[in-house]
Amino acid sequence: MSKPIQAKYKVLENVRIAEGYYKITLEAPYIVRNYLPTQFVNIKVGTGYEYLLRKPFSIYEAMDHTISIVYRVIGKGTRRLAEYQKGEFLDIVAPVGKGVQVKNIKAKKMAFIAGGCGIASLKELAGHVAKKFDLFYGVESRNQIVELEKWRKLANKIFVATDDGSEGYKGFVTDLFKEKVLQYDAVYCCGPKVMMRKIYELFPQNSYFIFEEYMACGIGVCMGCVIKTKEGYKRICKDGPLFKGEEIVW
């Protein structure tokens, strides 16, 4: 695993891709050369004290010398992030997190399960296991669906659930998955905690979850971002963000 560094990276593009969702692309050769899937970046938004702490975002895609991040605008930091223009620089600490060695993934038929913004944290890993998984994707409404055409190239099948029924199944993505549990040998999931717990209950054995928590340091020193595991509190930023479901005290 390579060491994280703090550096400035140039914004190449920052565009709206769905309702409330943006995608920012950065020139970041160091990160591309050194990251592992499920690792993330810690972005300092703005320069003053208004957005004091760095904000964590998953690496959505990494190509040649660029990375992109897909983010949902939910508060003042992400609102400010959406204002960044091509040519501006962002101060980032990356890559952080433990990361996954893809060669250790032996499963042949996986389910990737995303709730809302969780799609952004699963995409990069999915790229490494193309055609070995089906995607289950739950969002509030069809206009919030992010880059489904890209997922069509990666996933065998795609099952979409929306709260309002505007696309696919009307209801929870967990209900869609429930019907098909027996078809899979592993599960990778990112979404709201209640959804992840439900998935764990349906698929306790070989299931992996990406957790989010408020972070301060993002590098493992402050014990701010912990999750309760059977071995005590662990740091999401250093020991995660991906954890095996069985480890967690749900």
Add this chain to the structure above:
Amino acid sequence: MVDLEKKLRSPFKIGNKVYPNPIWLASGTCGFGEDITDFIDLKKLGGIVVKGTTLKPREGNPTPRVVETPAGMLNSIGIQNPGVWGVIKEKIPFLKKYKVPIIVNISGICTADSCSAMSDFEELAKIIADNVEVDGIEINVSCPNVTGKNLANNMLWLEKVVAVVKKNSKAPVITKLSPNTADITGMAKAVENGGTDAISLINALLGMKIDIKTQQPVLGNKMGGLSGPAIRPVAIRMVYQVRQVTKLPIIGIGGIICKEDIFEFFCAGADAVQLGTMNFVDINQINSFF
């Protein structure tokens, strides 16, 4: 006029003990050093104050434990640490490799139901003195996240606790004061009477953030310690006041983000500083201070 640039690069003394420079990292914001080595060359630091250490291992408070606030942040970690034996066996040996002065921040535990703080401090000081060579003991009388009663505000208790730690320590004793008091100079005089070798201040200010959507406090522990630039004026004022009543070395802490902030502490009367929340915000910049 003091040559501030020179002071930044000069050794700093507590009693006979010399620290290579006056720039230390603050407890709780650099762990036990391991994860900071990616960013800072530990050898360059004047000192590293490790995470609050308690007699027994502590798992810490429920989440969320941290949240951003205007020009600052709140934390309610609850001193998650492996206990003094874990620190001695697993953590200190790593730091020893770097030849950086090691200061152990010790905490006695006092909850609403039971208070073993005094005997905790005594035993912590003894165990450390008998088992490991360190460059300082910082008494944390002021953690806002574990203390049920506000002992940091009780002069008699403070004086006693400092005396007990001093009696049982080989390394210099630094007492870290809490800003959650109406009489900071009174507290400073009390710890001086107790025999402290130096005073560090301030710890975090007790605060709260409420989420108006849920109408509930955001932190799992409801209250937490406010740190970052938001508290700097309070810290500067307190260092200034304490400087008027003591000649002991003072280590200023609170909201330092750049070199000018360190200079402001020097001007207020501090002999050294500790960097806290800055480690989370702009850790690279610390390298430019040496």
